[in-house]
Amino acid sequence: MPELPEMETYRIMLSERIAGKLITGAAVTRDKTINMEPDAFISDVVGRTVWFVERRGKHLLLHLDDGRRLVIHLMLGGSLYYGDEEDRPDRTVQVELSFGSHKLFGIGLRLGYVHLLSAKEAVERFKELGPEPLDPRLTAASFRKLFQGKRGVLKSALVDQQTIAGIGNCYSDEICFTASIRPNTRIPSLRDEEWERLFRATQSVLRDATAAGGYMESPTFLGDTLTGGYNERCRVYDRGGQPCLQCGTAIEQSEVASKKMFYCPSCQPEQ
Numbered sequence: 183m184p185e186l187p188e189m190e191t192y193r194i195m196l197s198e199r200i201a202g203k204l205i206t207g208a209a210v211t212r213d214k215t216i217n218m219e220p221d222a223f224i225s226d227v228v229g230r231t232v233w234f235v236e237r238r239g240k241h242l243l244l245h246l247d248d249g250r251r252l253v254i255h256l257m258l259g260g261s262l263y264y265g266d267e268e269d270r271p272d273r274t275v276q277v278e279l280s281f282g283s284h285k286l287f288g289i290g291l292r293l294g295y296v297h298l299l300s301a302k303e304a305v306e307r308f309k310e311l312g313p314e315p316l317d318p319r320l321t322a323a324s325f326r327k328l329f330q331g332k333r334g335v336l337k338s339a340l341v342d343q344q345t346i347a348g349i350g351n352c353y354s355d356e357i358c359f360t361a362s363i364r365p366n367t368r369i370p371s372l373r374d375e376e377w378e379r380l381f382r383a384t385q386s387v388l389r390d391a392t393a394a395g396g397y398m399e400s401p402t403f404l405g406d407t408l409t410g411g412y413n414e415r416c417r418v419y420d421r422g423g424q425p426c427l428q429c430g431t432a433i434e435q436s437e438v439a440s441k442k443m444f445y446c447p448s449c450q451p452e453q
């Protein structure tokens with residue numbers, strides 16, 4: 183599932199391509215992907231201009247010139263592609279928005295969605311969401327406070343969108359590796375210096391992954407060479423049995439709180 187770096191990569195790439203552009207057409211082939219009748223959805227979005235593209239957690243928000251937002255969540259298996267008709271993806275497209283000769287295709291949106299919301303509805307939708315990990319206002323101390331009172335394991339809290347937004351299965355493991363903490367460590371047992379490392383690791387991993395284009399492999403447009411650049415750079419995620427790039431020990435794969443976790447048993451010693 184795409185996480186903060188993947189969605190931020192989409193935000194940057196789509197901002198360059200659709201910000202300030204008029205939506206000249208729309209099509210919906212799966213009613214459940216949107217939040218209203220397809221005809222109403224199409225007539226509401228066509229003729230609107232996309233002012234700018236924002237990201238909040240794992241959501242992408244296309245701000246329209248009537249104050250409404252198209253909120254996109256890709257969930258598991260969803261992706262976006264921007265191209266012309268000749269370049270149409272060879273997969274079922276659930277929602278498409280036309281910008282003249284080019285289209286934004288929403289693909290694999292079985293669980294994912296594209297919802298048209300008013301400003302008020304958007305505020306309501308995101309009110310439970312935790313802060314952005316890369317918000318410059320977030321300090322080591324306020325980061326630690328987010329986890330205050332939690333008794334569970336670190337991995338569960340990192341992927342909990344109400345605690346902190348945008349982190350999922352992949353980056354929670356990468357962050358824990360960078361911080362040299364095992365993902366199944368209980369939160370109350372984390373020491374001061376570990377909180378400090380965890381805060382710094384969260385920022386550095388998410389920044390590096392965004393700069394490298396995230397780990398999603400499918401390109402966002404023809405000639406896109408950035409998207410997916412981080413896939414090769416993941417150090418533990420999906421590397422079960424392979425040698426740790428830091429110490430050579432085989433990366434372990436196990437499960438914690440019904441989620442997969444990958445870690446190096448030597449670089450991330452059990453507490």
Ligand SMILES: [Zn+2]
Nearest residue numbers: 426429446449
């Ligand atoms: Zn190691």
